Amino acid sequence: MAKAELMDYDKALELFEPVLGFEVHVELNTKTKMFSDAPNPAAGGVDQGAPNTMTTPVDLGLPGSLPVVNEEAIKYSISLGLALGCSIAESSRFARKNYFYPDTPKNYQISQFDEPIAYEGNVEVELADGRKFQIPIERAHMEEDAGKLTHVGGATGRIQGADYSLVDYNRAGVPLVEIVTHMIIGADRDAPELAKAYVSAIRDIVVSLGISEAKMERGNLRCDANISLRSRADVAASIAAGEPMPLGTRTETKNVNSLRSVERAIRYEIQRQAAILAKGGTILQETRHWHEDTGVTSAGRPKSDADDYRYFPEPDLLPVVPGAELIEKLRLALPEQPAVRRRRLQAAWSFTDLEFQDVRNSGLLVEIEETVAEGASAQSARKWWTGEIARLANIAGADPASLISPLHVSELIALIEAGDLTDRLARQVLEGVIAGEGAPHEVVESRGLKVVSDDGALIAAIDEALAAQPDVLEKIRDGKVQAAGAVIGAVMKAMKGSADAARVRELVLERATATVAE
Amino acid sequence: MSEITTDVVAHLANLSRIALTPEEIETLAGELGAIVDNVAKVNEVATADVPATSHPVALSNVFRPDVPGETLTPEQALSGAPDHDGTRFKVSAILGEEQ
Numbered sequence: 001m002a003k004a005e006l007m008d009y010d011k012a013l014e015l016f017e018p019v020l021g022f023e024v025h026v027e028l029n030t031k032t033k034m035f036s037d038a039p040n041p042a043a044g045g046v047d048q049g050a051p052n053t054m055t056t057p058v059d060l061g062l063p064g065s066l067p068v069v070n071e072e073a074i075k076y077s078i079s080l081g082l083a084l085g086c087s088i089a090e091s092s093r094f095a096r097k098n099y100f101y102p103d104t105p106k107n108y109q110i111s112q113f114d115e116p117i118a119y120e121g122n123v124e125v126e127l128a129d130g131r132k133f134q135i136p137i138e139r140a141h142m143e144e145d146a147g148k149l150t151h152v153g154g155a156t157g158r159i160q161g162a163d164y165s166l167v168d169y170n171r172a173g174v175p176l177v178e179i180v181t182h183m184i185i186g187a188d189r190d191a192p193e194l195a196k197a198y199v200s201a202i203r204d205i206v207v208s209l210g211i212s213e214a215k216m217e218r219g220n221l222r223c224d225a226n227i228s229l230r231s232r233a234d235v236a237a238s239i240a241a242g243e244p245m246p247l248g249t250r251t252e253t254k255n256v257n258s259l260r261s262v263e264r265a266i267r268y269e270i271q272r273q274a275a276i277l278a279k280g281g282t283i284l285q286e287t288r289h290w291h292e293d294t295g296v297t298s299a300g301r302p303k304s305d306a307d308d309y310r311y312f313p314e315p316d317l318l319p320v321v322p323g324a325e326l327i328e329k330l331r332l333a334l335p336e337q338p339a340v341r342r343r344r345l346q347a348a349w350s351f352t353d354l355e356f357q358d359v360r361n362s363g364l365l366v367e368i369e370e371t372v373a374e375g376a377s378a379q380s381a382r383k384w385w386t387g388e389i390a391r392l393a394n395i396a397g398a399d400p401a402s403l404i405s406p407l408h409v410s411e412l413i414a415l416i417e418a419g420d421l422t423d424r425l426a427r428q429v430l431e432g433v434i435a436g437e438g439a440p441h442e443v444v445e446s447r448g449l450k451v452v453s454d455d456g457a458l459i460a461a462i463d464e465a466l467a468a469q470p471d472v473l474e475k476i477r478d479g480k481v482q483a484a485g486a487v488i489g490a491v492m493k494a495m496k497g498s499a500d501a502a503r504v505r506e507l508v509l510e511r512a513t514a515t516v517a518e
Numbered sequence: 519m520s521e522i523t524t525d526v527v528a529h530l531a532n533l534s535r536i537a538l539t540p541e542e543i544e545t546l547a548g549e550l551g552a553i554v555d556n557v558a559k560v561n562e563v564a565t566a567d568v569p570a571t572s573h574p575v576a577l578s579n580v581f582r583p584d585v586p587g588e589t590l591t592p593e594q595a596l597s598g599a600p601d602h603d604g605t606r607f608k609v610s611a612i613l614g615e616e617q
Contacts, residue, residue, distance in 0.1 A: 030584050037587035051605040052592040060595060072584035091578070100535050102609040151611065166606035169595070308533055313573070321578040 001272050001296070009189075009267060012274030017235060018191045019247060020184040020266070021226035022135075024202050026177045026212050027145060027219065028076045033059065033173035034144045035067030035110060035317075042145075042174045042220055044213050051168035059173040061106030066316050069094075073175040074117075076211040077142050078322055079330050080177055081118025083205050083337070084137050091321045092117040094142070094314040102167050103146035111178075113311040116141035117320065123205075124339055125197045127190060135198050136182040145174035183247075191227075191270065196263040199223050203259075204338035216257050223262055225253045227269045229277060248273070249283040253297050256290045265290045268297055345369060349378035362386045367401050367409075374410030380417070384409055388427055392434060403434045412440045424497040425449045452498050455507065458491065461499070462507055465490035476512040484508045522551040 027042035028034075036058035041048050057065035081088050095113035121137035148171050153163025179202060187194040203221055206212040213220045228250035238245050251273070253265050273283050287300035336344075345365070346356045349372070359365055364385045371381035385400060389409070393400040412429060415421045421429060421444070432443030444450050452458060465487045466472060475483035484505055491504045524547045531538045538546070592605055601608040 032582075032584050032586050037582065037585065038589050039586045050592070052595045052607075053589065055590050055595050056587070057590070060590070062598070068580065068582040070584050071581035074581065098533070100533075102607070150606070153611070164611050165609050166603055167609060168606050308529070310530075310533065315573065318573055318575075318580050319578045 001275065003296075005275055006268070006271035007274040007278060009271055012229075012270050013189045015231060015233075015278065016229035016248075016270075016274050017185075017232055018187060018266075018270055019228050019230065019250070020181075020187060020191055020195060021250070022179075022181045022184075022195070022198060023224040023226070023252075024179045024199060025145075025222045025224075026080070026179065026202070026206050026214070027221070028073055028175040028177065028211055029213050029220075030070055030072045030076065030175055032070055034070055034073055034142070034175035036173055038173065040174055041170050042213060042218075049170050051166075052170065054170040055172070059105075059169055061104075067110060067314075069317060069320065070175060073142065074320055074322065075326075075330060076175070076209070077117050077140070077177050078327060079209050079334065080179075080206065080211060081121070081140050082327070082331050082334055083209055084118065084121040084123055084140055084179065086118035086121030086137060086140055088322060088327050089115060089117055089119065091115065091319045092141075093319045094317045095311045096314050097143075097309045097311055099309055102165065103149055103172075105147070105169060105172065109144060109146065110314055110317070111143035111311075112141035115319075117322075123198065123201055125194065125201045126339060127193055127197055131190075133184075133187065133190075133194055133197075135184060135201075138180045138182045140177050140179045143176045143178060145171050145176050147172040192263040192267040195223075195225060195266045196259050199262050200259055201338070208335045208338050208341070216259065219257065223256045225256055225262060225266055225269075226250050227253070227266060227273070228283070229270065229273045231277070248277070249285050251283065251286055251288050251297075253288045253290050254300070257292070261290055261292055264295055265297060268295065272297070349382075351378065351382070355382065358382075358386055362390060362400075364390070364400060367406055370406035371409045371413075374407050376410040376413040377417075380413040381406075381409065384413065384430075388430060392430070404430070408433050408440055415440055415444065419500060420444070420451055421449065422451055422497060422500060425451065449498065451500050452495055455503075458495070458499060458504055458507055461491045461494045462487060462504065462511065464494065466511070472508075473512045476509065481509070484512075522547050522554055 028040075029043045030040055031043055032038060033040050036056040038054050038056045038059055039046060039049075041054055058067055078088055092112060092115040094110050096108040097111045097113070098108045100107055116139040118140040119138070121140070123135045123137060125133045125135055127133070147167050147169040150166045150168075151164075152166060181198075184194070199221070203214045203216070206214050206221070215221070228248035230246050230248045234246050251269060253269060256262050256265050269288070276283060284299070288297040289300050290297050335341075342356070342360070342365075346353075349356075351359070359368060359382055362385070368378070368381045368385050371385065372378050389400045389404060393403055396403070412421070412426055412433070415429070416423065416426050425444075428447065428449055429440050429443045432438075432447055433440055437443045437446060468490065469486055472483050472487050487508050488501055488504050491508075492499055492501055524543050527543045527547045527550065528538070531543065596602040596605075596607065599607050
């Protein structure tokens with residue numbers, strides 16, 4: 001639908017109430033795949049690998065091969081279930097989801113159907129203005145990822161019109177947990193933001209658990225967004241009549257690979273569906289594809305016969321019965337909930353909402369926390385990590401945390417606060433540390449960057465500057481204290497930044513008053 | 519008696535990508551129906567106190583440690599493929615999408 005045909009967002013919300021539902025797939029970062037000992041391309045620090053270099057007979061569905069469950073993946077899934085507030089099934093089992101498509105070489109995907117490992121939970125989500133929503137979780141089940149298809153020929157690599165497809169099975173068998181929500185009602189005009197906040201909360205949870213690399217751009221975390229609209233008039237009528245509230249036909253938008261896209265896609269679907277419904281049209285129950293570049297969704301496959309997956313229990317795998325002891329052990333090992341942790345840190349550090357938002361967006365919360373733990377003040381830690389270090393990392397195309405350790409940042413800050421380094425010198429020390437020249441005090445030593453605290457050297461430089469600008473002392477005596485700036489600047493330049501500007505200023509002012517006393 | 523009608527067989531054949539003639543569908547509906555009816559006899563002895571099972575052996579929790587093992591080379595992986603481009607499997611374009 002062309003943008004001009006969309007209904008205005010406010011108008012759409014006036015007429016209709018959105019009902020949401022999400023399926024979020026999380027690729028676990030275990031060392032090996034779900035059912036085979038092939039290396040997992042979604043593990044941390046693992047190269048994606050050239051096509052078809054990370055497969056075993058199990059991943060290719062070769063005759064005679066048998067899947068065996070990765071124990072670590074089970075533990076990760078239970079931990080995730082617990083963090084989502086779910087109950088963990090005493091016994092759960094795998095099922096075959098049958099479909100014919102070359103992304104799965106077996107013609108079925110091993111998933112969980114009637115006995116998921118985790119069920120009925122709740123995730124608290126916070127909007128930018130601080131309002132909280134409870135997102136009801138229906139289930140979290142384990143499954144395997146599919147291979148990657150590249151469509152060749154036709155227009156722009158899309159499915160339609162392709163001549164043939166090439167398949168890489170490296171991703172086939174990567175452990176996945178699919179988190180399914182119940183219907184989410186009541187988000188109203190906050191629906192797009194809530195969707196983004198929900199996916200963001202899931203990302204925070206899996207990152208805090210350390211069970212996924214959680215990079216959306218790499219497909220470690222993928223969101224399918226279900227949305228339907230129902231007319232407010234119909235809702236009011238059914239309430240008046242005491243009948244169950246009607247539900248509109250939903251669409252499922254796939255391929256939403258960034259937090260921003262989640263928000264935009266929901267907003268677009270609300271406007272698109274509202275425009276159709278307002279004209280008396282009907283919404284097709286279908287899969288839709290989100291296009292990041294154009295900001296629209298397009299029709300995919302209609303829900304039909306093909307959705308008859310004929311699930312049946314996977315005969316090659318045995319039930320998973322985790323036992324209360326393991327579940328309790330994993331529960332005790334759960335990290336602090338991300339939302340709780342954020343509130344605690346913001347209060348402890350006395351950051352404003354804006355400052356804290358800045359830290360969250362920079363993804364450097366952990367680094368700052370560790371730097372503070374090493375003794376630095378929170379404000380200084382924030383300033384250096386989100387400022388100079390992030391800038392240098394950006395230039396280097398590297399992760400800030402890979403450039404310098406929190407211990408060294410803390411040491412650098414301590415040197416500044418002790419008056420041994422100015423900010424300018426500290427930036428040079430930082431460069432040295434990043435270049436591998438050692439700890440900050442070693443760089444200070446080897447590069448000779450310490451602040452000159454010897455007044456004699458400073459006074460000599462001040463004398464020289466005053467000789468060049470003889471009228472400065474006069475001006476200061478006349479009350480124009482800002483005139484000292486010119487001398488301070490000249491001294492700092494002469495000392496190549498290794499002077500403490502505040503001390504230079506003191507000395508210049510002392511000189512002016514001393515001359516009066518004479 | 520059987521729930522396996524010709525419509526059900528035609529539907530399953532379509533899902534399984536198996537081309538069947540109307541005669542074959544007719545025959546299979548009868549044969550599959552007889553099999554389902556026979557298996558259904560189990561219901562006559564299964565009582566409420568017998569939990570459903572998905573596996574004939576009373577085992578659970580057969581796991582594998584998370585340790586990488588050997589993988590196939592791309593050549594080995596592709597050796598049984600009807601067609602490939604040297605690194606990837608080549609399949610005819612299918613109108614559809616990833617599930």
